[in-house]
Amino acid sequence: MAKALSRPRRTQVVGDTPMELSVNGRPYKLYLDARVTLLDALRDHMGLTGTKKGCDQGACGACTVHVNGRRVLSCLTLAAQCDDQEVTTIEGLAGAEGPHPLQESFVRHDGFQCGFCTPGQIMSAVALIQEGRAGSDDDVREYMSGNLCRCGAYANIVAAIREVASADGASAGRTSADGASAGSASAARAPRGGTDASL
Amino acid sequence: MLPFDYARATDVDEAVNLLAADTNASYLAGGTTQLDLMKDGVLAPERLVDITRLPMRGITRDDDGLHVAALTTMEELAADSTVVEDFPLVRQALLLGASTQLRNMATIGGNLLQRARCRYFRDPGVAECNKREPGSGCAAVADSARMHAILGVSERCVALHASDLAVALVALDAVVHLQGMSGRRSVPLTQFYREARTSPDVENVLVHGELITGVTIPFLPATATSGYLKVRDRASYEFALASAAVALVTQDGTIGQARVALGGVGSKPWRSLEAEQVLTDAPANEETFREAAAAAVQGAWTLPGTAFKVELAQRTLVRALRNISGVAQ
Numbered sequence: 001m002a003k004a005l006s007r008p009r010r011t012q013v014v015g016d017t018p019m020e021l022s023v024n025g026r027p028y029k030l031y032l033d034a035r036v037t038l039l040d041a042l043r044d045h046m047g048l049t050g051t052k053k054g055c056d057q058g059a060c061g062a063c064t065v066h067v068n069g070r071r072v073l074s075c076l077t078l079a080a081q082c083d084d085q086e087v088t089t090i091e092g093l094a095g096a097e098g099p100h101p102l103q104e105s106f107v108r109h110d111g112f113q114c115g116f117c118t119p120g121q122i123m124s125a126v127a128l129i130q131e132g133r134a135g136s137d138d139d140v141r142e143y144m145s146g147n148l149c150r151c152g153a154y155a156n157i158v159a160a161i162r163e164v165a166s167a168d169g170a171s172a173g174r175t176s177a178d179g180a181s182a183g184s185a186s187a188a189r190a191p192r193g194g195t196d197a198s199l
Numbered sequence: 200m201l202p203f204d205y206a207r208a209t210d211v212d213e214a215v216n217l218l219a220a221d222t223n224a225s226y227l228a229g230g231t232t233q234l235d236l237m238k239d240g241v242l243a244p245e246r247l248v249d250i251t252r253l254p255m256r257g258i259t260r261d262d263d264g265l266h267v268a269a270l271t272t273m274e275e276l277a278a279d280s281t282v283v284e285d286f287p288l289v290r291q292a293l294l295l296g297a298s299t300q301l302r303n304m305a306t307i308g309g310n311l312l313q314r315a316r317c318r319y320f321r322d323p324g325v326a327e328c329n330k331r332e333p334g335s336g337c338a339a340v341a342d343s344a345r346m347h348a349i350l351g352v353s354e355r356c357v358a359l360h361a362s363d364l365a366v367a368l369v370a371l372d373a374v375v376h377l378q379g380m381s382g383r384r385s386v387p388l389t390q391f392y393r394e395a396r397t398s399p400d401v402e403n404v405l406v407h408g409e410l411i412t413g414v415t416i417p418f419l420p421a422t423a424t425s426g427y428l429k430v431r432d433r434a435s436y437e438f439a440l441a442s443a444a445v446a447l448v449t450q451d452g453t454i455g456q457a458r459v460a461l462g463g464v465g466s467k468p469w470r471s472l473e474a475e476q477v478l479t480d481a482p483a484n485e486e487t488f489r490e491a492a493a494a495a496v497q498g499a500w501t502l503p504g505t506a507f508k509v510e511l512a513q514r515t516l517v518r519a520l521r522n523i524s525g526v527a528q
Contacts, residue, residue, distance in 0.1 A: 017205050034205035034247070037234070057235055061300060070274075070303040076234045077304065078227070080205050081249055124300065131299070145435035146298020 012045050019083040023048065024092030032079055039063045041079035042089060050090040050119050054148075061147035064120040065089050071127035090119035093126065101164045102126055109160035113151035121147045125161045134165030200237045204246040208253060211378055211412065217248045219380040219408035226250050226410065228270060229304040231297075232313045240323045241314075241331065255308075255412055258282075264417035269308030269410070273364070274299065276307060285418060288444055291427040292367035298436050308411035311365050311375065311388070312403070315358035316346065316438060329356045329399035337399075343504035346438065348395065349512075351466035352500050356399030358466060360392065361438045366462035367427055369470040370444040373416045379409035388414075392467035396500075402467075420456065423448045428519035429462070430511065439463030441512040443519035447483065454478045454487070461495060464512045471495040474516070485528065488520040489513070 010026070015033035021041075022028075028046055039056070042048040042065070051074060054062030058076040065074045066088040093100035102122050105111070112118040124147045128134050133143040140158050149157065208214035218224050224246035227233055236242040255270040258279045265281055276282055277293040297305065305313075319325045319338040327336035339347055339357050347357040365388065373388045392403050405411075419425060425446035431437040442462035448455045457478035461469040474495040481487040492513035499509050521528065 034203060035200045057238060058231055058301065061298065064300055071300050072304050073231075073300045076230050078205070078230065078234065078247075078249075080207075081227070081230070081251060083207075127299070133299075142435050143299055146300045 010046070014045065017080050019080050021079070021082050021085060021087055023087045024089060030079065034078070034080055036079045037075055038065065038067075038077040038079045038082055038087070039074035042074060042087075045079075048089050048091050051123075052116055052119055054116065054120070059148075060117070060120075061124060062117050062120040064123040064147065066123060066127060069127075069130075071124050088123075090123055093122065100126070101167070102129075102160065105160040105164045106157070109156045109163070110153070111156040111160040112149070112153050117147060117149045117151075121149065121157055125157075125164075128161065129165050129168055134161055137162060140165075200234075201240075201243045203237075203244055205249065206246060207249040211253055211255065211410065214248055214250050214253060215379060215408055215410055217246075218410070221246055222407060224248055228306045228309045229272070231301050231305045232309065236314060236321065239321050241321055250410070264415055267307050267414045267416065269413050270306045273297070273302035273305050273307065273310060277302070286371075286416065288367045288371065288425040288427050288446065289364070289416065292363040292429075292442075292444065295427065295429045295442075296363040307364070307414055310362055311368075311391075311411065311414070312405075313360075313362055314402075316361045317358040318344070318346075320358055330358055330395070331400075333400045340502060343502060345440075345504040345507070347502065347505050348466045349464050349499040349501050349505050349508050350461070350469050350496070351394035351396050353396040356395035356466070357500075357502065357505070358395050358399065359438075359463065360402075360465060360467050361463075362468060363427070363429060363439065363442060363462055365392075365468035366442060366460045367444045368414065368416065369468045370425075370446060370458045370460035371416050371419065372458075373414050375411055376413045376415070377405065377409050378412050379406060381406075383412075385415075388468070389470050395466035419446050419458075420448050422450075423456070424523040425458070426519060426523045428515055428522060430515050431463075441508060441515040443512075443516040445516070445519045445523055447478070447520070447524055449483045449524060452483055454481055454483050457491075459491065459495060459516065461512055461516065464496075464499075464508050469495075473497060478520075483524045484526055485517070485521070488517045488526070491520070492516040 011029045013031040017034040018031050020029050042051050052062040054060035056075045058073050063074040064071050068086050102125050128143050133139050140161050225244040227247040227249045255268040257268050259266045260281050273293050277290050282290050320328050320330050325338045327338040337356050340354050348359040369388050374385050376385050423446050427444050429439045429442040431439050439462050444460040446458040457475045459471045459474040474491040477491040477494045496509050
């Protein structure tokens with residue numbers, strides 16, 4: 001089962017299904033039970049507890065992460081399916097220069113109350129802006145609808161996202177109402193399948 | 200979730216062989232239904248064959264229409280330039296379904312095979328479910344829950360087929376391509392599904408191990424107008440109470456061709472040839488639309504909780520037809 005590869009930084013053996021994942025640019029080699037979801041692998045086997053387990057059935061969005069640059073629900077993804085894939089979590093957003101602009105904006109706009117949904121909200125919002133769908137408040141509401149906030153901080157979440165989207169692409173706030181066609185926002189649209197290395 | 204073996208297939212033949220050799224094995228693609236139901240204890244395969252690395256991704260077009268490989272995600276199909284330009288019906292149905300995260304995961308093949316959202320089906324603690332346990336009864340019928348179907352159902356099962364995309368695709372005469380141990384075949388989507396009325400536990404014509412490899416969506420006539428209208432309890436991220444996929448070719452105020460399918464009301468995506476018959480060769484006006492809507496819900500079987508859908512489905516269809524024909528109310 002052992003492959004002749006450069007030794008990954010972290011190895012954990014608790015099951016017989018092998019997988020090698022890159023999480024926030026760091027390689028992990030894991031042997032887990034096949035049932036382990038990406039969410040549980042991150043939290044229980046990689047120590048990355050920023051990603052939250054809300055409903056654990058694909059309804060609330062709290063577990064949103066990026067796989068190969070696309071936002072997905074880690075609770076309905078098997079860790080084994082992410083073998084050889086690039087995963088980005090909330091822990092991977094901040095750079096050497098400080099928090100990600102969306103993290104700062106959520107703080108500035110008070111975009112949370114209890115904070116439990118916040119990592120998922122921010123991961124979803126980063127992707128939303130890359131998809132070019134943050135051009136209006138209505139678009140933000142529509143394309144963020146998979147992230148529930150039971151405290152009801154929605155108004156401030158929308159404001160936080162809109163501020164970053166407007167700063168990110170000068171035209172992001174003035175594109176058409178059709179969010180998906182608003183890809184003209186300069187830095188807003190990341191190439192499909194790209195990674196989040198630039199975040 | 201009960202333990203299972205995980206295997207990753209590298210080509211279609213290998214995947215089909217793995218499934219065919221094991222009656223307790225299931226395919227795993229986007230996982231949004233499969234893993235959800237395994238967590239709930241509704242499904243308990245002993246082996247999952249991960250097909251996400253198979254070379255079945257991408258979209259091409261030719262004179263026959265759009266060819267969509269089965270592992271293409273909902274988001275990928277919605278963003279396709281041909282879909283944006285020529286298939287507004289498909290794009291609208293896709294983007295009105297689920298959330299972006301789920302659409303990034305869910306594949307087109309998996310979307311067509313999604314299981315009922317019936318909460319009794321999804322709760323193994325409920326003993327009576329003909330879909331889970333043939334012959335055990337139907338707990339939903341004894342309740343007054345509202346998120347159930349009214350067409351293609353009976354006291355045996357009232358489970359709804361909740362896909363929006365499938366409603367658009369039956370309206371467009373899409374064809375699904377299958378590969379199994381006995382070879383390949385293609386089936387019109389209108390003949391792919393079975394009704395809960397007659398077979399609650401068998402939802403489609405697939406035999407064990409058969410894999411959806413792709414879908415062909417024929418073009419509508421260039422002069423057709425089309426659209427998908429979805430009515431639901433919330434503004435976004437909710438299943439339909441009623442929806443309508445419609446297309447019309449109209450000349451000088453007379454309807455030449457019509458396509459009508461309803462969602463949110465059927466145990467399968469509900470193509471209504473009855474409504475189309477009323478519309479064809481009739482004047483494009485409110486009266487015709489109402490007559491077509493009445494024809495579409497003929498034979499509805501309702502419970503106290505679902506009776507409202509008879510009226511709601513008709514209003515949804517009339518409004519959808521109004522929207523694409525420019526007929527004022």
